[in-house]
Amino acid sequence: MLRKWLCQADIKIIIEPVDPVLVKSGYATMDNADMVPVSTFKDGNSVYYFPGSSLKGVMRSHLERIARTLHPGKVCIPYYDPKKKDTTGPPIASERQSYGCSYDPEEKTSATAYADSCAACRLFGSLKFGGRLSISDAYPRSGHNPELELRNGVGIDRFTGGSVSGVLFDLQVLVGGEFETNLRLINFELWQLAALNILLSDMKDEMIAIGSGRSRGLGRVRITVSSYCLSYVKQVNNLKGLYQLAIDEERQAYALHCWAPQNAIALGTSHPRGLRHCYDLSANWKKTLHPLKPAFDKFLEWHSGPWGVASNDEAAA
Numbered sequence: 001m002l003r004k005w006l007c008q009a010d011i012k013i014i015i016e017p018v019d020p021v022l023v024k025s026g027y028a029t030m031d032n033a034d035m036v037p038v039s040t041f042k043d044g045n046s047v048y049y050f051p052g053s054s055l056k057g058v059m060r061s062h063l064e065r066i067a068r069t070l071h072p073g074k075v076c077i078p079y080y081d082p083k084k085k086d087t088t089g090p091p092i093a094s095e096r097q098s099y100g101c102s103y104d105p106e107e108k109t110s111a112t113a114y115a116d117s118c119a120a121c122r123l124f125g126s127l128k129f130g131g132r133l134s135i136s137d138a139y140p141r142s143g144h145n146p147e148l149e150l151r152n153g154v155g156i157d158r159f160t161g162g163s164v165s166g167v168l169f170d171l172q173v174l175v176g177g178e179f180e181t182n183l184r185l186i187n188f189e190l191w192q193l194a195a196l197n198i199l200l201s202d203m204k205d206e207m208i209a210i211g212s213g214r215s216r217g218l219g220r221v222r223i224t225v226s227s228y229c230l231s232y233v234k235q236v237n238n239l240k241g242l243y244q245l246a247i248d249e250e251r252q253a254y255a256l257h258c259w260a261p262q263n264a265i266a267l268g269t270s271h272p273r274g275l276r277h278c279y280d281l282s283a284n285w286k287k288t289l290h291p292l293k294p295a296f297d298k299f300l301e302w303h304s305g306p307w308g309v310a311s312n313d314e315a316a317a
C-alpha cells in the first residue's frame, strides 16, 4: 500500500485479564494438561504471552460485528467463499453477498485490491494485502506475571448440548498479571483511526474476551492505554489522515475516503524523532480525538462493501 510513509499511530496498551485466560498452545506437553496457554522463552525465562495474532483476531471480529450492526452487509465474512455459498452461506439476506474480499476473482493491483476491500480488510488485511494495523505479542510486565492454575472441564456433546460421559479434560489458565503490547497503524485514513479508538474504548470497558473457552467464562480482559503517539514526516499543526496527505492520483487509485472533522483538531507541540515529528496524545487522546467518532460510520455508509466499487464521484458528493 502506497510506497510511501506518510503517517503513523503508535499505541501502547496494558492488558489485565479480568477472568482466567486460556490461549491454546496447540502442542502436546509433558505437564499433563490437555490445553495449555502459549509460552515462550524471553531473556532466558519461560514466560506466558498472548500472541498478537490472537489479539488482532478478536479485535477484528468485534469491529466486524459493530460494522454489520451499523450497516448490514458492509463488511465481508472473511472465510465465506462464493463457491461454497449453497452449503455455508449465511442465513441472513443482507449478508448473502458478503463474500470474503480475498475470494474476489478479479486480477487486482494492490491499489484496486485496497480500494475494493471492505472496512475490516482495509484495516486488518486479507489474503490480497497486509492490513494497516499490526499488533505485537503481549508479554507480562516486569513484576506482574500471571499465575498458572489448573481447571477441569467436562466434554460437551455438540449435537445434544449435554455432557459426554467419560470425557474429562484439564485446562491450564492464566490468572491475573498485566501484559503489555504495541499497536501500530501505518498510513491511516481518519476513519481507521476512529475505528481503532472505538476498539480501544470497548476493550477498556471489558467488552472483548481473548483466547478459548469464552462461553465458559474465560477470557475477559480490560485494557488501559499507556501511550498514544501520532507521527508524520512533515510537521502538521492539525490532525491529518491519508486522504489529506496523499496526492490526487493516490486518492483516486486507492479510493481514499474524503472526510474531515468539522473543526480541525489541533495536535499541540511536536517532538522530533529522527526525521519524524511525533505528537504525544497519551494524556488526552480520547478527548482530543473525540470529533473523529462519526468517521467510521461515514466510511461504511460511503463504501459499497465487500468486492466494493467505491468511486471517487461518491466521495466528492
Ligand SMILES: [Zn+2]
Binding pocket: 075, 076, 077, 078, 100, 101, 102, 117, 118, 119, 120, 121, 122, 126, 306
Ligand atoms: Zn473484507
